[in-house]
Amino acid sequence: MSGINRWLLPDGVDELLPPEAWSVELLRRSLLDLFSSYGYELVTPPLIEYLESLLTGTGNDLELQTFKVTDQLTGRMMGLRGDITPQVARIDSHLLKSTGVSRLCYADNVLHTRPAHTMTSRSPLQLGCELFGEASAAADMEVISLMVETLALAGVNELHIDLAHVGIYRGLVETSGLSAKDQSTLFDSLSRKSLPELSALAEHVAEGGEIVRTIRDIAELSGGTGALEKIRESVAQLKLSNNAVVMSAIDDLDAIKVQLQQRFPHVEIGFDFCELRGYSYHTGVMFAAYTPSYGYALAKGGRYDDIGKEFGESRPATGFSADLKALARVSGLQVRQASEDVVAPYGVSADLLGAVKQLRATRRVIQRLSAQDNSNYGCRFELCKNGEDWKVIAL
Amino acid sequence: MSGINRWLLPDGVDELLPPEAWSVELLRRSLLDLFSSYGYELVTPPLIEYLESLLTGTGNDLELQTFKVTDQLTGRMMGLRGDITPQVARIDSHLLKSTGVSRLCYADNVLHTRPAHTMTSRSPLQLGCELFGEASAAADMEVISLMVETLALAGVNELHIDLAHVGIYRGLVETSGLSAKDQSTLFDSLSRKSLPELSALAEHVAEGGEIVRTIRDIAELSGGTGALEKIRESVAQLKLSNNAVVMSAIDDLDAIKVQLQQRFPHVEIGFDFCELRGYSYHTGVMFAAYTPSYGYALAKGGRYDDIGKEFGESRPATGFSADLKALARVSGLQVRQASEDVVAPYGVSADLLGAVKQLRATRRVIQRLSAQDNSNYGCRFELCKNGEDWKVIAL
Numbered sequence: 120m121s122g123i124n125r126w127l128l129p130d131g132v133d134e135l136l137p138p139e140a141w142s143v144e145l146l147r148r149s150l151l152d153l154f155s156s157y158g159y160e161l162v163t164p165p166l167i168e169y170l171e172s173l174l175t176g177t178g179n180d181l182e183l184q185t186f187k188v189t190d191q192l193t194g195r196m197m198g199l200r201g202d203i204t205p206q207v208a209r210i211d212s213h214l215l216k217s218t219g220v221s222r223l224c225y226a227d228n229v230l231h232t233r234p235a236h237t238m239t240s241r242s243p244l245q246l247g248c249e250l251f252g253e254a255s256a257a258a259d260m261e262v263i264s265l266m267v268e269t270l271a272l273a274g275v276n277e278l279h280i281d282l283a284h285v286g287i288y289r290g291l292v293e294t295s296g297l298s299a300k301d302q303s304t305l306f307d308s309l310s311r312k313s314l315p316e317l318s319a320l321a322e323h324v325a326e327g328g329e330i331v332r333t334i335r336d337i338a339e340l341s342g343g344t345g346a347l348e349k350i351r352e353s354v355a356q357l358k359l360s361n362n363a364v365v366m367s368a369i370d371d372l373d374a375i376k377v378q379l380q381q382r383f384p385h386v387e388i389g390f391d392f393c394e395l396r397g398y399s400y401h402t403g404v405m406f407a408a409y410t411p412s413y414g415y416a417l418a419k420g421g422r423y424d425d426i427g428k429e430f431g432e433s434r435p436a437t438g439f440s441a442d443l444k445a446l447a448r449v450s451g452l453q454v455r456q457a458s459e460d461v462v463a464p465y466g467v468s469a470d471l472l473g474a475v476k477q478l479r480a481t482r483r484v485i486q487r488l489s490a491q492d493n494s495n496y497g498c499r500f501e502l503c504k505n506g507e508d509w510k511v512i513a514l
Numbered sequence: 515m516s517g518i519n520r521w522l523l524p525d526g527v528d529e530l531l532p533p534e535a536w537s538v539e540l541l542r543r544s545l546l547d548l549f550s551s552y553g554y555e556l557v558t559p560p561l562i563e564y565l566e567s568l569l570t571g572t573g574n575d576l577e578l579q580t581f582k583v584t585d586q587l588t589g590r591m592m593g594l595r596g597d598i599t600p601q602v603a604r605i606d607s608h609l610l611k612s613t614g615v616s617r618l619c620y621a622d623n624v625l626h627t628r629p630a631h632t633m634t635s636r637s638p639l640q641l642g643c644e645l646f647g648e649a650s651a652a653a654d655m656e657v658i659s660l661m662v663e664t665l666a667l668a669g670v671n672e673l674h675i676d677l678a679h680v681g682i683y684r685g686l687v688e689t690s691g692l693s694a695k696d697q698s699t700l701f702d703s704l705s706r707k708s709l710p711e712l713s714a715l716a717e718h719v720a721e722g723g724e725i726v727r728t729i730r731d732i733a734e735l736s737g738g739t740g741a742l743e744k745i746r747e748s749v750a751q752l753k754l755s756n757n758a759v760v761m762s763a764i765d766d767l768d769a770i771k772v773q774l775q776q777r778f779p780h781v782e783i784g785f786d787f788c789e790l791r792g793y794s795y796h797t798g799v800m801f802a803a804y805t806p807s808y809g810y811a812l813a814k815g816g817r818y819d820d821i822g823k824e825f826g827e828s829r830p831a832t833g834f835s836a837d838l839k840a841l842a843r844v845s846g847l848q849v850r851q852a853s854e855d856v857v858a859p860y861g862v863s864a865d866l867l868g869a870v871k872q873l874r875a876t877r878r879v880i881q882r883l884s885a886q887d888n889s890n891y892g893c894r895f896e897l898c899k900n901g902e903d904w905k906v907i908a909l
Contacts, residue, residue: 127564127567128560128563128564128567129562129563129564129585129587129588129590129592130587130588131587132560132561132562132563133560134557134558134559134560134601134605135556135557135558136557136605136609136610137555137556137557137610137618138555140555140556140557140558141550141555141556143558144546144556148543151539153874155536155850155878156874156875156877156878156879157874157878157879157880157881158855158878158879158880158891160532160533160535160536161530161532161535161536161539162529162530162531162532162535163529163530163535163538164529165523165527165528165529165637166527166623166625166637167524167527167581167625167636167637168523168524168527169522169523169524172522172523186562186583187583188581188582188583188594190524191627191628192524192525192526192628193524193525195524197524199583199594206529210529210531214531215531215532219889220883220887220889220891222880223532227623228561228622228623230561230562232586233586233587241562242560242561242562253883253884253887255883255884257860257883257884258883260862261881261883378862381862381864382867455550460553465652467655467773467776469776472777479548479551479552480551482551483550483551483552483553484551484552484553485552485553485617486552486553486656488615488648488650488652488653488656489648489650489652492614492615492648494614494615496553496615
């Protein structure tokens with residue numbers, strides 16, 4: 120093959136060069152410090168695990184996203200993690216065995232066999248927070264607040280948050296009497312936000328037409344915050360046997376909306392009732408954060424109770440995650456300030472090396488590697504011998 | 515399969531839990547700051563690449579260590595990197611295209627199909643520094659100094675550095691007249707430090723017996739710093755046609771030994787003339803750092819000129835790397851101080867949330883998630899309402 124292809128990276132796989140890599144490092148530090156200030160403890164789950172550890176309880180989407188390799192030591196299949204959240208849930212339920220609230224965070228590589236969207240990365244630097252052991256909306260609210268602060272720290276100022284709740288769709292379908300095939304058509308049409316298909320389905324089904332129509336109406340209402348009251352009315356009219364389940368989901372959304380408006384008046388809030396991503400995985404509120412300059416969710420999360428049950432205890436869980444590299448690219452990158460950098464002459468004398476070492480405690484010092492080397496390496500200061508002493512002078 | 519195996523990690527694959535994960539994070543930050551103070555710029559090469567990018571110029575050992583997967587987008591083979599050094603060389607020669615000196619550093623995940631030794635990890639957190647564009651021993655010396663400072667910062671006080679140079683073995687074999695088969699036997703016996711086999715080979719070969727004997731003598735001399743002069747004498751007696759090549763390798767080692775003794779008098783220095791690891795890859799000085807409590811090299815490196823030539827320019831290169839997780843485990847871990855942590859009551863009032871936010875700028879504040887929650891989360895302070903104000907009081 121021709122030489123030029125040797126350094127072509129696969130689609131959706133990227134590398135960070137100077138100065139961007141350092142900017143991402145600084146953002147990573149700020150965000151982990153923020154999580155720590157909320158009491159979230161860092162964990163670093165493994166990049167590779169046996170498939171059944173990695174995929175238990177996570178659903179088909181993640182399985183398709185996961186690269187598989189054979190463990191040469193045992194012949195068993197291993198997977199390269201495509202998501203860190205299930206690993207953190209395992210750590211909470213199996214290893215930490217807390218019965219109270221636990222807060223965990225992480226920032227590390229994940230890999231995807233295919234990009235989630237055309238423009239998204241196959242090698243995100245996933246960072247996030249997970250809160251276990253508390254089922255109330257207060258836990259969701261803490262996680263959403265932390266997500267908003269994460270984005271603020273990354274310099275994302277214009278922020279839109281979409282809220283959703285799997286309990287609405289799940290509650291409606293549960294009592295609809297729809298056949299499995301019709302449920303599948305409904306799910307598919309709703310995911311694609313196809314209102315005409317939903318109308319057609321409502322006409323066609325033997326039973327549950329009214330519920331399909333309500334779901335279509337709800338999908339149509341997605342958008343601004345006023346939608347919530349209209350949905351409450353539509354659902355009330357249905358007189359469902361599990362009315363309380365659906366209403367409680369609506370109440371949760373309402374409570375979160377009100378608190379979000381109070382705490383973060385600059386954040387625009389909307390509802391997306393067609394949101395079915397991770398439907399098999401989420402169990403309550405879901406949320407996603409958007410900014411106008413980026414076409415996909417910058418951060419997202421939600422409630423996913425019981426995911427750890429295969430590994431130990433069944434625990435309430437909620438959390439959010441984001442791709443640090445996407446955040447860094449959307450944000451105004453903080454660049455290392457080079458204005459104090461010092462170039463030092465070549466030499467091995469103890470006094471020179473001592474002066475260089477001392478300076479390096481507070482400044483970058485680049486030492487030349489030969490007497491012929493006269494580059495300043497972009498430095499604005501130089502270390503020079505002044506009588507007996509080494510002094511820093513401006514270049 | 516039984517539930518218990520679901521959370522068994524593959525051999526040689528580990529995870530970091532609290533508080534260790536945070537200790538490793540703190541060490542990572544300190545070390546990247548150290549590298550930055552020397553002028554090393556951070557790069558983050560991709561975790562996955564097409565195989566020919568990843569393995570060009572790196573030799574068979576790395577190929578065996580590399581997990582392979584199919585790119586579902588193109589059908590081409592990709593590899594999960596087992597080493598970051600060749601990637602950094604590619605970045606230097608192809609992307610940065612500097613003609614002068616460039617300094618790059620990194621800290622990121624690598625994966626190995628098999629552990630390098632029984633007890634070593636298959637998922638190291640590799641961190642290291644690479645210096646390009648300078649062929650002199652001054653560059654090797656800078657890199658070795660940085661390696662010593664890395665280990666000092668990690669709390670490794672008792673340090674032994676083994677020095678080696680591929681030029682000695684390569685120079686001797688080049689003019690030996692040994693057949694390819696005998697060269698292969700020689701390499702194999704020397705790698706296993708089998709002196710009897712080397713003696714037997716010296717008797718058996720048609721030509722080059724004297725050189726094999728000298729190599730055996732040199733292998734026997736490995737150890738303390740006094741060995742260098744004896745090797746110089748043995749090689750001088752051979753009157754080799756490429757005597758200057760071998761002598762220059764010995765001179766390089768001598769110069770580095772002298773400077774190391776001056777700069778780091780506490781470090782014990784030795785020579786290992788049997789060291790042939792990465793023989794196909796290294797081109798000059800090689801070094802490895804040991805401490806008594808850890809059975810393998812804690813950090814290692816050496817010169818590997820020209821590795822980037824397949825990707826752009828052929829450049830002098832030297833560097834070192836270490837497994838951050840191994841460093842953290844050997845070192846006395848720095849643990850987050852929890853003595854200032856504050857627990858705050860549940861509530862959503864603006865004044866409480868404002869007080870919590872302000873405190874979080876400097877301290878960890880864990881807010882309770884319900885009125886029933888009375889855990890202190892290990893905090894020694896509590897945020898309490900005192901008249902109109904929120905005050906921090908000791909618990």
